[in-house]
Amino acid sequence: MREDLNKYYRLCRLCPNMCLVDRLSGQLGICGESDTMRIAWMGLHKGEEPPLTKEHGSGTIFFSGCPLHCRYCQNHQISRAGGEKPAIAVSEQALARLMIDLQYKGAANINLVTGTHYIPSIIAALEIARSIGLSIPIVWNSSGYESIEGLEAIDPFIDLYLIDAKTFDAKVAKDFCGTPRYVDHLDDMFSWLFSTHPVTYVDNHENLNGILIRHLLFPGTMDSTRQFLEWFAKRAKSHAWLSLMVQFVPPLQDHHFTEITQAEYDELLVILEKLEIDEGFVQELADNIPWIPDFSRDNPFPASFADPLEQFIAMKP
Numbered sequence: 001m002r003e004d005l006n007k008y009y010r011l012c013r014l015c016p017n018m019c020l021v022d023r024l025s026g027q028l029g030i031c032g033e034s035d036t037m038r039i040a041w042m043g044l045h046k047g048e049e050p051p052l053t054k055e056h057g058s059g060t061i062f063f064s065g066c067p068l069h070c071r072y073c074q075n076h077q078i079s080r081a082g083g084e085k086p087a088i089a090v091s092e093q094a095l096a097r098l099m100i101d102l103q104y105k106g107a108a109n110i111n112l113v114t115g116t117h118y119i120p121s122i123i124a125a126l127e128i129a130r131s132i133g134l135s136i137p138i139v140w141n142s143s144g145y146e147s148i149e150g151l152e153a154i155d156p157f158i159d160l161y162l163i164d165a166k167t168f169d170a171k172v173a174k175d176f177c178g179t180p181r182y183v184d185h186l187d188d189m190f191s192w193l194f195s196t197h198p199v200t201y202v203d204n205h206e207n208l209n210g211i212l213i214r215h216l217l218f219p220g221t222m223d224s225t226r227q228f229l230e231w232f233a234k235r236a237k238s239h240a241w242l243s244l245m246v247q248f249v250p251p252l253q254d255h256h257f258t259e260i261t262q263a264e265y266d267e268l269l270v271i272l273e274k275l276e277i278d279e280g281f282v283q284e285l286a287d288n289i290p291w292i293p294d295f296s297r298d299n300p301f302p303a304s305f306a307d308p309l310e311q312f313i314a315m316k317p
């Protein structure tokens with residue numbers, strides 16, 4: 001990899017954890033990954049928002065590891081630090097080729113899920129992929145837990161930011177996301193995004209572009225969601241669209257959590273109307289089917305939701 005990209009792995013500060021470890025020499029930070037890019041799954045995914053899914057599905061790439069360790073994470077098999085994970089090491093050249101395979105398979109876009117800690121390798125792969133014909137939009141699908149330096153590096157390659165805003169409440173962040181630091185970072189991150197992407201969300205046949213902010217309703221924390229929606233109405237509405245999700249699945253063996261209730265959902269709709277937030281997507285509560293992906297399988301999702309990329313499956317040992 002180019003030296004100017006390697007520098008991000010040396011004294012790593014790609015996310016607000018600022019571990020300052022040398023991942024080039026194999027040291028691990030909180031994300032639990034060295035500079036060897038590992039991928040857990042690739043394929044067409046039809047469970048994303050309609051503009052991402054389009055006719056054949058979003059060309060989704062799930063990276064292994066994560067700088068946040070949310071207690072409720074549905075992808076905990078691949079996001080937790082340490083331990084064996086169902087993922088394989090993929091070179092930048094191989095990832096570029098696999099992106100082309102996704103495009104050939106009919107993917108509407110390349111959907112990079114939690115690539116925060118692999119930004120340098122992803123940049124190198126995208127440069128190669130573009131040089132060999134990748135032309136579909138690139139989606140940065142993330143928790144928003146990147147440092148501004150990390151975002152500045154990946155930004156020239158991204159068409160659509162599909163980015164989480166989990167909470168602005170430090171206690172909720174500590175309970176659900178494992179760190180109150182998440183909240184401190186959120187406002188800075190969105191200020192940077194809105195200042196560098198002043199044009200609002202665009203989706204037409206030629207273009208998929210802008211910022212789509214995802215918020216997942218946590219059970220029993222409506223005040224936090226109201227706080228987020230008030231922030232969205234005031235600060236974000238002119239820059240981004242909203243995607244409100246209610247697919248919270250209580251983690252197994254953690255009785256701290258419950259499911260979203262109909263009363264909470266109804267209250268959510270009233271708040272949206274009151275704040276005149278009317279552009280974006282609101283998941284139906286009835287769509288909240290309580291399943292958790294199993295990344296030890298070739299297709300971790302229900303068959304109607306996803307179609308694995310054969311070339312990636314063939315690379316598994």
Ligand code: SF4
Pocket residue numbers: 012013014015016017018019020021028029030031032033066067116117
């Ligand atoms: S990506 Fe974040 S969590 Fe991982 S080593 Fe770098 S600073 Fe630490």
